[in-house]
């Protein structure tokens with residue numbers, strides 16, 4: 001689905017990482033860890049076509065990103081659900097409308113029970129008409145996940161999804177991600193949250209990768 005081969009990323013400040021390989025296949029579950037500033041968010045952006053690698057190959061659903069025009073990248077992006085670190089809601093729109101936004105933007109109807117089912121799935125039925133600033137941190141993250149999956153993506157990429165939420169809320173979020181994974185979706189999560197990784201490993205076969213000193217390596221067996 002998403003393949004990175006021999007990938008490097010550099011910017012004005014120098015090389016962030018190089019010689020990086022990663023393959024996200026149906027049903028795979030990956031965690032990405034590493035120190036702050038190591039390049040985790042940048043790596044995720046390469047995986048969903050928001051950034052282009054400075055060397056190496058990135059293939060989205062079989063196509064090399066470099067040969068894809070904007071429209072083709074946009075089509076590939078619809079197959080990838082992204083939960084951003086900062087959630088990025090439109091604060092003047094109710095939660096349900098924020099969640100439906102990918103549908104409305106792509107010209108599909110947001111009417112019907114799909115939204116209601118999704119709101120119920122993430123446990124936000126009661127919050128449907130609230131505005132995003134009125135939600136708790138955990139509710140925001142679950143709303144962000146609902147928005148990420150509304151287009152039925154094949155891959156879910158989440159950047160620090162449990163960054164500001166308590167243990168119970170992060171367990172609820174993890175349960176949703178595990179459920180999506182069991183449906184065959186590939187899941188990639190960047191996180192500093194080691195308890196989240198340990199909890200996930202008790203439920204799914206997850207690979208834990210660590211970005212450190214410009215290389216992507218398997219994390220130690222303690223994780």
Ligand SMILES: Nc1ncnc2c1ncn2[C@@H]1O[C@H](COP(=O)(O)OP(=O)(O)OP(=O)(O)O)[C@@H](O)[C@H]1O
Nearest residue numbers: 011012013016034035036037038039040041042043
């Ligand atoms: N195009 C760019 N221009 C300037 N700096 C950049 C660019 N791309 C990445 N960086 C820098 O590279 C570093 C890696 O950023 P990134 O957000 O990917 O790290 P991270 O591992 O996700 O960090 P955190 O865990 O703190 O979220 C940062 O210092 C960032 O400022």
